[in-house]
Amino acid sequence: MQQAIQQDTPYHTILLVEDDIRLSALVVEYLQNNGLQVETEFRGDTAVEHILDLQPDLVVLDLMLPGMDGFEVCRQVRPDYDGPILMLTAKDEDIDQVVGLEIGADDYVVKPAQPRLLLARIRALLRRVSTQSQHENQNNDQQKLDFGALIIHQQSRTVAYHNKDIDFTTTEFDLLWLLASHAGEILSRDQISEALSGIEYDGLDRSIDIRISRLRKLLHDNPNNPKGIKTVRGQGYLFVADGWQ
Numbered sequence: 001m002q003q004a005i006q007q008d009t010p011y012h013t014i015l016l017v018e019d020d021i022r023l024s025a026l027v028v029e030y031l032q033n034n035g036l037q038v039e040t041e042f043r044g045d046t047a048v049e050h051i052l053d054l055q056p057d058l059v060v061l062d063l064m065l066p067g068m069d070g071f072e073v074c075r076q077v078r079p080d081y082d083g084p085i086l087m088l089t090a091k092d093e094d095i096d097q098v099v100g101l102e103i104g105a106d107d108y109v110v111k112p113a114q115p116r117l118l119l120a121r122i123r124a125l126l127r128r129v130s131t132q133s134q135h136e137n138q139n140n141d142q143q144k145l146d147f148g149a150l151i152i153h154q155q156s157r158t159v160a161y162h163n164k165d166i167d168f169t170t171t172e173f174d175l176l177w178l179l180a181s182h183a184g185e186i187l188s189r190d191q192i193s194e195a196l197s198g199i200e201y202d203g204l205d206r207s208i209d210i211r212i213s214r215l216r217k218l219l220h221d222n223p224n225n226p227k228g229i230k231t232v233r234g235q236g237y238l239f240v241a242d243g244w245q
Contacts, residue, residue, distance in 0.1 A: 012126055015056040017041045017073065018088070019065050027060075030115040036122070044068030051077045058125055060118070061105070062088045063096055071099060078104040084125040084170065088113060101210050106171040107197070108207065124197040128174065145180045150219070150228070150244035152180055161244070166218055171196070175211050179229060179239040188236035212237060219244075 014031060018024040019042050028038045039054065041047045045067030051059055059081075063070035074085055084106040089096040097108050106125055109118055143154040151160045157173050159166045168176065178195055179187065187195075189208050212229060215221070221228040221243075228243035 011037075012057045013037045013039065013054070014058050014060060014122065015039050015041060015047075015051060015054055016060045017044070017047045017051075017065065017070070018060070018062045019043065020062075027113075027115060027118065031119065031122070034119055042066075044070065044073050047073050048076045052080055055081065056083060057129070058084045058086060058122060060086050060088065060122070062111075063090065063100070071103060074100065074103050074105055078169075082170070084129060086118075086121055086125060097206065098210050101169075101171075101207065102214060104169050106169065121197070128196065129170075145177075145183075147180070147183070147241055147244045152177060161219055168218065172211060172214060172218070175208075176215055179215075179237060183239045183241040186232050186236050186238045191236070 012035075014036050016024060016027060016031075016038055018027070018040070021042065024040055024042070028040060031038050039050075039056070041050045042065075044065035047061070047065070047068070051073075059077075061070045061073060065073070070087060074087070077085075085104065087096075087100040087105040087108040088111050089100060089108050090111060100108055107121055109121055145152040145154075149162045153159075154177060157168075157170075159168055159173070159176065174196055175192070178192065192208050212231075213223060216223050216226055216229055219228060226243075228240055230238045230240060230243075232238050
């Protein structure tokens with residue numbers, strides 16, 4: 001395995017839920033060489049309790065697990081676990097990626113996962129959580145974006161549409177806040193990927209498109225003729241300030 005390139009903070013604990021023992025060992029070695037503390041779990045039916053008891057800084061969760069699949073693990077822990085969940089999905093299985101993001105996963109990596117890519121995604125998610133925490137600790141004044149029927153509070157990370165509270169995952173809220181805070185401005189997939197994960201858009205990753213579809217669904221923005229979050233062909237996405245009446 002390659003030695004550490006740049007050591008991350010040693011205080012982040014990662015729980016790797018993966019039933020392939022050989023792959024798990026290789027991933028653990030690589031992540032630990034790069035400054036992360038890693039615990040392992042090999043079964044889905046015992047992963048739920050492990051996650052809730054440990055409350056790790058991040059969970060790397062394989063989908064195909066004995067006892068309980070990764071989807072069900074994610075569903076069961078989400079009400080009581082706020083940390084990022086990074087799913088490992090089968091190659092080219094778009095439905096896995098869609099379902100994973102819809103039930104609360106924050107990101108996904110397609111297997112077989114390259115260790116450096118996995119580390120980059122983990123670091124990006126950890127940086128995002130750290131930045132959010134610092135912002136909340138430093139800012140006592142709640143920031144709010146008001147678009148008439150749609151109101152978004154940054155510090156409390158709450159969203160109300162037509163006076164009804166709507167639940168968002170961490171990643172969904174981050175994307176909505178990014179788009180809304182740049183209302184009237186077209187954001188490219190490159191800009192969104194860089195802002196949310198610190199990783200350049202590779203032209204193949206569909207997670208941004210999936211999350212945009214998810215936002216539209218949650219906010220009742222007709223995907224066939226969206227008024228609030230528009231797709232600008234060949235350029236990116238546009239949040240329309242007056243599209244939420």
